[in-house]
Amino acid sequence: MTISATDPNGPLYYNGWYHLFYQYNPDSAIWGNITWAHAISKDLIHWLHLPFAMVPDQWYDINGVWTGSATILPDGRIMMIYTGDTYDVVQVQCLAYPANLSDPLLLKWVKDPSNPVLFPPPGIGPKDFRDPTTAWLSPDGDKWRITIGSKIGKTGISLNYETKDFIKYDLMDGFLHQVPGTGMWECVDFYPVSMVGQNGLDTSVNGPGIKHVLKASLDDDKNDYYALGTYDPIKNKWTPDDPELDVGIGLRYDYGKYYASKTFYDQHKKRRILWGWIRETDAESLDLLKGWAGVQSIPRSIVFDKKTGNNILQWPVEEVESLRSSSVEFKDVTLVPGSIIPLEVHSPSQADIVVSFDIDKKTIEEAANMSYDCSKSGGAVNRGPLGPFGIIVLGDETLSELTPIYFYIAKAYNGKPDTHFCADELRSSKASDVEKIVYGSTVPVVEGEKYTIRSLVDHSIVESFAQGGRSVITSRIYPTKAINDAARIFLFNNATKAKVTASIKIWKMDTADIHPFPLDQI
Amino acid sequence: MLRKTEKMKIQLISLIMVFALHTMASQNLIETTCKSTPNYHLCATTLKASPGSSTADVADLGLIMVAAVKAKSREALSTIHKLRRRRQPKLSQALQWCAEVYKAVFEGDVAVAEQALRGNPKFAETAMAGVALEADTCEDAFEGVVVPPPALSGVNKVVHELALVARAIIRNLL
Numbered sequence: 001m002t003i004s005a006t007d008p009n010g011p012l013y014y015n016g017w018y019h020l021f022y023q024y025n026p027d028s029a030i031w032g033n034i035t036w037a038h039a040i041s042k043d044l045i046h047w048l049h050l051p052f053a054m055v056p057d058q059w060y061d062i063n064g065v066w067t068g069s070a071t072i073l074p075d076g077r078i079m080m081i082y083t084g085d086t087y088d089v090v091q092v093q094c095l096a097y098p099a100n101l102s103d104p105l106l107l108k109w110v111k112d113p114s115n116p117v118l119f120p121p122p123g124i125g126p127k128d129f130r131d132p133t134t135a136w137l138s139p140d141g142d143k144w145r146i147t148i149g150s151k152i153g154k155t156g157i158s159l160n161y162e163t164k165d166f167i168k169y170d171l172m173d174g175f176l177h178q179v180p181g182t183g184m185w186e187c188v189d190f191y192p193v194s195m196v197g198q199n200g201l202d203t204s205v206n207g208p209g210i211k212h213v214l215k216a217s218l219d220d221d222k223n224d225y226y227a228l229g230t231y232d233p234i235k236n237k238w239t240p241d242d243p244e245l246d247v248g249i250g251l252r253y254d255y256g257k258y259y260a261s262k263t264f265y266d267q268h269k270k271r272r273i274l275w276g277w278i279r280e281t282d283a284e285s286l287d288l289l290k291g292w293a294g295v296q297s298i299p300r301s302i303v304f305d306k307k308t309g310n311n312i313l314q315w316p317v318e319e320v321e322s323l324r325s326s327s328v329e330f331k332d333v334t335l336v337p338g339s340i341i342p343l344e345v346h347s348p349s350q351a352d353i354v355v356s357f358d359i360d361k362k363t364i365e366e367a368a369n370m371s372y373d374c375s376k377s378g379g380a381v382n383r384g385p386l387g388p389f390g391i392i393v394l395g396d397e398t399l400s401e402l403t404p405i406y407f408y409i410a411k412a413y414n415g416k417p418d419t420h421f422c423a424d425e426l427r428s429s430k431a432s433d434v435e436k437i438v439y440g441s442t443v444p445v446v447e448g449e450k451y452t453i454r455s456l457v458d459h460s461i462v463e464s465f466a467q468g469g470r471s472v473i474t475s476r477i478y479p480t481k482a483i484n485d486a487a488r489i490f491l492f493n494n495a496t497k498a499k500v501t502a503s504i505k506i507w508k509m510d511t512a513d514i515h516p517f518p519l520d521q522i
Numbered sequence: 523m524l525r526k527t528e529k530m531k532i533q534l535i536s537l538i539m540v541f542a543l544h545t546m547a548s549q550n551l552i553e554t555t556c557k558s559t560p561n562y563h564l565c566a567t568t569l570k571a572s573p574g575s576s577t578a579d580v581a582d583l584g585l586i587m588v589a590a591v592k593a594k595s596r597e598a599l600s601t602i603h604k605l606r607r608r609r610q611p612k613l614s615q616a617l618q619w620c621a622e623v624y625k626a627v628f629e630g631d632v633a634v635a636e637q638a639l640r641g642n643p644k645f646a647e648t649a650m651a652g653v654a655l656e657a658d659t660c661e662d663a664f665e666g667v668v669v670p671p672p673a674l675s676g677v678n679k680v681v682h683e684l685a686l687v688a689r690a691i692i693r694n695l696l
Contacts, residue, residue: 016634016645040630048629051622103655104648105630107623 007187008275009036010070010080011264015104018044018266020275021053023066034064036082040105043319044273044299046512053109060084060092060116067187068096069262071135071144071166071203076101079166080109081146083130084116090126092116093148095166114167121159121171124150131187134264137204138162139233147176149185149216156182156216156248158190160236177214177229177238182248185216187224187260190238191272192231193304193312200272200302202265206233211304213312214238216247217260224253224261224276228310241310251311255374256423256439256474263302272302274314278461278474297474298456298463305470307446313469316456324352324507335389335493335500347508348393348487349459355391355491355504357407357451363498364409364417372410374422374440380404385497386411387420391504392490393457394428396482403428403477404492405464407451419445421453421466423473434478443471458509459483549576555583559690561683568684580694581640587688588635588646591653594684595632598660598677599624605671613671616663620674623656627681631656635688643695650692653685 009021017040024037036054039047054065061084068082080096094115099108120129128150135144144166147158156179160172176190192201196209206212215226227247229240240246253261254276261276276297300314328345335341345351367385380388390406392399408420422440429436443466445451455464462475482488493500552575556565565587569575572586602621605613631649638645657678664670670678 015648017630048626050626050630051619099659100655102648102651104634104652105626105656107626107656108659 006277007067007260008262008277009082010068011262011273011275012070012072012078013264013266013268014072014078014106015101017042017104017106018268019070019106020047021068022277024052034066034085036065036109038107043322044317045319045323050105050107053106054082054096054111056084058084058094058111058115059087060094061111062087063089066091067131067260067262068094069132069134069146070264072267078106079135081117081132081135081166083132086116091120091129093118093129093132112167117167118148118161118169123152124159128184133188133190134203135163135166136190136206145236147188147190149188151184152178154183155180156185156218158185158188158214158216172236174235174237176236177240177247179246179248182216182218182225183220184218185248186219187215187217187262189213189215189226189261189263190231191263191265193228193272193302195304195306195309198303199270200265202267206231211241212238213302214240214247215253215261218248222259224259225249226251226253226312228304228312245310252441253314254472254474255421255441256472257476258297258472258474271317273317274300274302276300276474278476297461300469300472308444308470311444311470314472315465315469316454316463320352320456323509323512325510327505327507329503329505330491331503333491333502333504335491335502337493337495337497337499340392340490340492340494343489343491343504343506345489345506345508347485348489349457349484350509350511351393351455351457351489352507352509353391353393353453353455353457353489353504354506355453355455355502357389358501359386359389359409359451359498364411367409367411367497369411369413369415371412372408372418372420374408374420374438377408377422377438379422379424379426379438380406380492380494383494383496384408384410385495386417387495387498388422389493389495389498389500390491391453391455392492393455393462393487394477394479394482395488395490396479396486397488401427401429401479401482402490403462403475405453405455405462405473405475406492406494407453407466409498417445418442419451421464421471421473423462423464423475425475425477428475429478430480431478439473439475441471443467456509551578551580552583555580555691555694556687558694559687561687564683565687565691568687580691581643584639584643584646584688584691584695585636587684587691588632588639588650591635591650591681591684591688592628592632594677594681595624595627595653598657598674598681599628601673601677605674612668613664616660616667616670619663620660623660627653627656635692639692639695643692647689647692647696650685650689654682654689657681657685 007023021036035052038050038053063085066083071079084094095112098106135146158176161169163169212231225248227240231238258276298316387408388406395402404424421443424438559565631653635646635649
């Protein structure tokens with residue numbers, strides 16, 4: 001049986017609570033019964049489920065209350081714009097808002113009587129018009145702007161709209177951006193990041209020292225792509241810093257299973273926070289997900305990577321660390337070529353692993369040129385002079401099941417090392433009906449840095465962050481043997497030449513359900 | 523020179539007077555505090571019925587009232603439970619809503635108020651204001667379908683009133 005619970009919607013912080021809405025289909029036997037489920041939290045980790053915020057009860061959303069975004073106005077009002085799928089299967093945009101802003105739980109939501117506020121414009125297909133963004137202020141500060149993803153032919157585009165009241169909209173000339181060949185842009189997200197500061201930025205902020213991230217979920221390949229660029233508020237256009245790494249053809253938020261993600265500005269702690277849904281969840285796994293992370297993937301904070309200047313860093317929100325309990329640490333472990341070392345840990349299926357690896361520079365310099373590609377590599381069994389080395393999670397004692405998360409240093413023809421970061425699911429499970437792929441990509445390693453991984457393991461989900469969050473891979477693992485206390489964690493070095501030194505710390509992660517609401521956050 | 527027994531009498535009378543003054547002061551505190559709420563009678567009877575109230579400070583009085591909201595919410599949940607067992611289709615959707623609302627009142631608002639009252643009373647005040655609004659949504663959930671069951675209506679009303687009284691008491695701490 002499939003319970004459909006997907007797409008994080010309208011995340012916001014308001015009056016002491018973090019709110020998250022998500023697409024929920026209580027009975028997948030009835031197609032189109034998509035509601036907005038509602039949950040609140042004080043710490044992004046422990047969630048309290050509230051009654052449904054919105055159900056498909058109007059002609060304009062009877063076939064689904066789909067993805068939407070919240071805009072908090074300076075006067076404190078909340079505007080929620082969302083896509084409704086109408087009775088005749090047309091995608092329209094609709095406005096909703098809390099019935100009572102004095103209710104801190106924001107239980108009741110009202111749909112504006114003017115709905116729908118936007119129909120697909122001429123030239124745009126009725127099924128290619130969805131997922132409106134959070135609004136940002138125009139340069140004069142008197143109008144609000146949103147963007148909505150779509151496509152024309154095979155070109156992914158993002159439409160520009162302006163509004164004063166969130167009810168009447170003007171379609172503006174020209175798109176915020178477009179990229180040929182990328183197909184339909186779903187769940188478009190558009191937000192500023194600071195090149196100099198530590199904090200996130202409100203969606204309306206612009207000026208020197210700021211770049212804008214444009215992100216799209218590509219319907220055609222079900223991955224989330226982003227690019228850094230510059231936003232011109234006069235022309236209302238965004239231009240990528242590197243056209244070769246444009247939206248949909250360049251960087252991804254996550255090289256594993258991660259889709260329909262959305263950010264919001266957390267004004268409480270001044271962070272830009274990313275929510276993602278881990279795809280293909282079945283009912284069984286939904287229970288497992290509650291291991292300690294709750295219903296969603298761990299929210300990540302996003303900042304600009306000042307060291308490389310051309311990507312963002314994602315990192316699990318610091319509140320996750322409150323679930324850490326006991327830990328074990330192993331420092332300066334020597335891993336000669338071909339070694340694999342089991343680590344004695346409690347709770348190997350609910351763990352927060354932080355590991356760093358060191359390799360002798362000379363070995364890298366002396367190694368021959370070779371190319372690599374995680375997805376074509378055949379995984380961690382295939383050895384090179386400088387890789388693979390890393391950790392194994394959710395492995396059983398005999399390694400009949402194992403998931404290596406590793407680095408592989410290759411060398412381009414110009415002699416420069418390219419570091420690849422991969423998650424090898426080829427032997428992750430003895431079950432035969434499970435997808436088995438090696439996920440990954442290259443990850444920039446700055447001069448002087450060690451090779452670092454942080455991996456959050458939660459039974460069937462592993463989220464791994466390389467180089468402080470420069471590259472992230474979310475893995476769905478379905479082990480049959482390597483479960484609960486039968487799972488094992490290993491350090492390994494399957495390179496042929498490189499001697500690797502590893503230092504690793506592993507925390508046991510408590511189950512979020514066990515802790516009552518951490519109201520000391522107040 | 524006072525004799526021993528007379529000394530003791532004076533000490534005893536002094537003690538009784540201090541105690542009486544203290545109790546009068548507390549009763550005055552309850553009265554003053556309840557005068558600042560929208561429902562003096564409900565406030566005073568609820569507080570006086572609580573064993574600790576005679577030696578309570580304002581924050582304690584606030585907590586006593588929050589506890590009263592909690593208890594009444596529990597009663598609401600139990601009333602909803604009984605009504606659901608009757609399995610009347612016309613009531614079921616509204617009762618579902620009410621059950622979820624009161625669960626949220628419990629785990630969200632009351633929990634916050636209990637924890638935050640001393641350290642961060644603003645959150646406690648907001649939470650109690652929220653409870654009043656949320657109890658109303660339970661009442662409204664029946665609108666257009668059927669008259670709300672009187673037992674539930676009664677409890678909704680009391681929760682609403684208690685929450686507003688609690689909010690007003692907490693306001694004194696801001």
